[in-house]
Amino acid sequence: MRTVFTMAMKDLRLISRDWLGMFFIIGFPVMIGLFFGAMFGSVGEKDVTLTVAVVDEDDSTASRQFVKELVASGNVDVEKLDRTAAMDSVRRGRLVGMIGLPKGFGESTGFMTGKAPKIELGVDPSRKAEGAMLNGIILQTVGKSMFGQFEDPATVRKYVDQLRGDITNREKIPAAVQPAVTQLTESLDTLLAKWEEKIASDKKEGKKTDAGPEFQLARIEKIDVAHKAEKGSRDDLFAHLRSKWDISFPQAMMWGVLACAAGFAITIVRERKQGTLLRLQVAPISRTQIVAGKALACFIAVISVIAMMMLLGTWLGMRPRSPALVALAAVSIAVCFVGIMVAMSVVGKSEESVSGAAWTGNMLMAMFGGGMVPLIFMPAFMLTLSSASPVKWSILALEGAIWRDFSLGEMLLPCGLLVAIGVVFFAIGSVVLSRSTN
Amino acid sequence: MFSTKEVCGQDGWLPGDAPMIEVHELRKSFGPTMAVAGVSFSVRPGETFGLLGPNGAGKSTTIAMLTGAIAPDGGSIRLADCGAPSEPATRRVIGVAPQTLSLYEELTAAENLKFFGRMYGLTGAKLAERVEWALAFAELSDRRGSRVNTFSGGMKRRLNLAVALVHEPQVIFLDEPTAGVDPQSRNHIFERIEQLRGEGRTVVYTTHYMEEAQRLCDRVAIMDHGKILDIDTIPALLAKYGGRAVVKGELVGPPRNGVKLPGVVDGSSLRFESERPLEEIAELSAAGVAFQTLEVARPDLEAVFLSLTGRSLRD
Ligand SMILES: Nc1ncnc2c1ncn2[C@@H]1O[C@H](COP(=O)(O)OP(=O)(O)OP(=O)(O)O)[C@@H](O)[C@H]1O
């Protein structure tokens, strides 16, 4: 067991030193999660308008900007008052609350100051729910002024172009990952184009656009006052959503998982090509141990990606309903994709062919499985097709644990299928692998 | 250092008693290609045994079977009195430096050594000590923390050799350990192999450079087309197939009367073949024949190969 663990640690170290591999496993999913999440805008949020008093004692550019953003959030109406008048209005129940921007507010705002801006919040104690909501809106506005630059697709495009330049200018970009790089930059382009399109159409319709990332630094759960929709219908599902990251993060995680599977499959061929597999084969360890080492490394990587994305999502405002079921989903997904990884490693003899085939497989699984179009938006016929893709079952398991509110029994279908798929592919892959080495 | 006795857990084994490696009628084909077509030989403990042959002779395939990397189609292998190379006990006593550099390029020199040391069951202080030893052996102590992909070809070769030795193997297989290496690094590797030989390890060494075989090996098997043509000590091979030495020289002046010159005389040039060239030259000198230039071409393994196969070793 120690040998297997040593081998897995070696593989994890190798993959962590491969900057491009790491980008696909972590950077890309984070971007997908943020961008898609942002595009879903305020899915699941109910429109409520709160009337509040603003006491701007700082009267600086920053404080005026803050008030502007607050109004722009669309959820608050603002009355500018002095401190006494404001407190009086809240006390008499005319306003939900008051927001105070004390002197020095301007100096502490901005991304680079390292200080949290000081904001006072006074709320009518009898209106707790609205107070909590106000709290959320304020945090969101603060986040917006910090990350505001990401609101404009043109700015983001600049980053993407720079990224593309960075990636393609790196001297020896291994041929094995070329298809993946192309794929990545293409999908980012599509994403940006869609985003710009949405902004343009919103403008035409005269709507306030909600495209673009709105960073929710905290999200306060709102009381569901909507009518009860038919169980299982799209409206019913929407009613379950508690954050716009609920849909984008499970989807984004799967890109990291797919990258793990392809990445470790490539390391198996690479070991063969660079001769280190030969060294392992003549060492006093069994072939089973060699395969187990790879499997363990991939398993750990998949679990880490999911855990990391869950943390990031939670920080942004995602509120998983059941951590235990999230763990169950993560383990099932890891088992599934470890099996797929082993099978992928035997589809070709060279790094190029394995990488090409693995990423083609990944794209198909993602496309039909909800990695691109979220399951919740899929037309019925596609949803039927999607059942062939393990990505669908993975996303379903994750969503079940995060927001669909699955019971353990409901989790068993996707999780059981994932484990079964993993076991079958693992068996096929390792048999071919052990044959091909002789 | 451990003895094979401890490792194999068999009593009554004494050096010199039995061959360290015994190979009988080994065969291996890849599809239609007969890579190894029935080879038999044995290697004594402490011996440096050469496999000399041109590209595609089957040397690497033989090594791969001897080390258990691939299974033979037929024939038998007994190693270090432990048995077949697929046995873990046998694997622990053998070390392999493959022909292709077999290292993790993104790991450092020390990390490679540590990892492979662990694969052979080394841990803790013993592992640390062996890694130090191997780094010093490869003269890479000051580059221990550098990734392999920043190394020169010669440095990688040295590390490739050191990784094979980290677990103190008793039997060492070196498959063209000097391939693609400059003369200085090559000399360094020769000295290291001589050091191993001095320590009494058994070495199997493949090469298509006859100078290497001549310098390092006690006995050499000449291989071609998957077959061993002959196995012997180098002097014996030379005597059997090398032919006679060729002496060429320019005379200072015409020989004195009465001195009979051997071979062919063309103006002032002399050329003759001899079993004992140095003695004959001395005799000529004593008789008053003065040479302006003199060249003695002794038979070498190249000539042996040529005479065995009718082809030159590197064509
Ligand atoms: N894995 C393989 N698949 C197919 N053919 C192989 C394989 N390995 C070796 N061969 C063939 O077997 C023959 C012997 O190859 P081998 O590598 O043993 O030669 P070698 O003596 O080591 O040559 P070199 O000096 O070039 O290293 C060659 O014809 C080679 O093409």
Ligand SMILES: [Mg+2]
């Ligand atoms: Mg070879």
